[in-house]
Amino acid sequence: MDKLDAAFNFHQSALRLRSERQELLASNIANADTPNYKARDIDFNAALKGAMAGNSSLSLTTSKTSAEHLNGTNQGGPATGGADAPLFRPIIQGAVDGNTVDMDVERNQFTDNAIRYEASLIMLNGTIKKMLTAITGQ
Amino acid sequence: MSLFNVFNIAGSAMSAQSQRLNTTASNLANADSTTSANGLPYKAKQVIFSAVPMKDQASSGVKVNKVIEDNSPPRVLYDPKNPKADAKGYVTMPNVNVTEEMVNMISASRAYQNNVETMNAAKTMLLKTLTIGQS
Numbered sequence: 686m687d688k689l690d691a692a693f694n695f696h697q698s699a700l701r702l703r704s705e706r707q708e709l710l711a712s713n714i715a716n717a718d719t720p721n722y723k724a725r726d727i728d729f730n731a732a733l734k735g736a737m738a739g740n741s742s743l744s745l746t747t748s749k750t751s752a753e754h755l756n757g758t759n760q761g762g763p764a765t766g767g768a769d770a771p772l773f774r775p776i777i778q779g780a781v782d783g784n785t786v787d788m789d790v791e792r793n794q795f796t797d798n799a800i801r802y803e804a805s806l807i808m809l810n811g812t813i814k815k816m817l818t819a820i821t822g823q
Numbered sequence: 824m825s826l827f828n829v830f831n832i833a834g835s836a837m838s839a840q841s842q843r844l845n846t847t848a849s850n851l852a853n854a855d856s857t858t859s860a861n862g863l864p865y866k867a868k869q870v871i872f873s874a875v876p877m878k879d880q881a882s883s884g885v886k887v888n889k890v891i892e893d894n895s896p897p898r899v900l901y902d903p904k905n906p907k908a909d910a911k912g913y914v915t916m917p918n919v920n921v922t923e924e925m926v927n928m929i930s931a932s933r934a935y936q937n938n939v940e941t942m943n944a945a946k947t948m949l950l951k952t953l954t955i956g957q958s
Contacts, residue, residue, distance in 0.1 A: 704826045704948075705825050707826060707829060707945065707948070708825040708829055708832065708881070709881060711829040711832045711833055711882070711941050711945065712874075712882035712883045714833075714937055714938065714941050715835065715836030715883075715885050715938055715941070716836070716872075716874050716883060716884075717937070718840075718843075718885075718934055719873060719874050719885055720873075722874050725882075771881055788937070792937070795941065795944065802948055803948070803951055806955065810954075810955060810956065
């Protein structure tokens, strides 16, 4: 990996993961009224660490709020993927129709993710400017 | 490019919610229709949503799986002058629950707004992405 690649790599991975996460959150919001839909999310920290450690494929896992949670393998969901697919959000308030989307949480995370995406963009722009200054020497 | 997928997801939810709103409108409009296409009183209709996995299998959009007829008992009204009244003077009215329909309508319109905002946020993010490297 050359030095330019290395300089941009972190923000590139972060942007990619942020946009993947944005898509997941959008599908949670879209399915807010679908019976038996389970809200899904990724553990961004772990995913970014995995991406920086050289896992080219996305290794997305759920965030666990208790050490006793099982490492689920994504069974019975509306969209079953491989073992590296995102898993389900812990239930905060159950609903009668089996839907686990909590709109407050989803909107909060959606906005948060969008702002962090823009922050990554701004920092990437800064890196690009720095590199341009170095190249042109002015 | 997964941000473009947000458009598909939010779009599918918007069309599903608008179909729900359509059904609600039809139920409210026919709250007093004593005859429908099959000659019987109108029956309230409800949409059933289901999640559809997108191409990458991780995220999912929404579609209207089917439209079901509400099987709750009809309202019965005493109105002997009505030509549809039975021998005892009772008219069978549609089983539309107006309160339920109003709640459904508000829920559908809020869900629609949510998805519009989702789409706008994705659009802003994409436009900002296009400005990478510009001074």
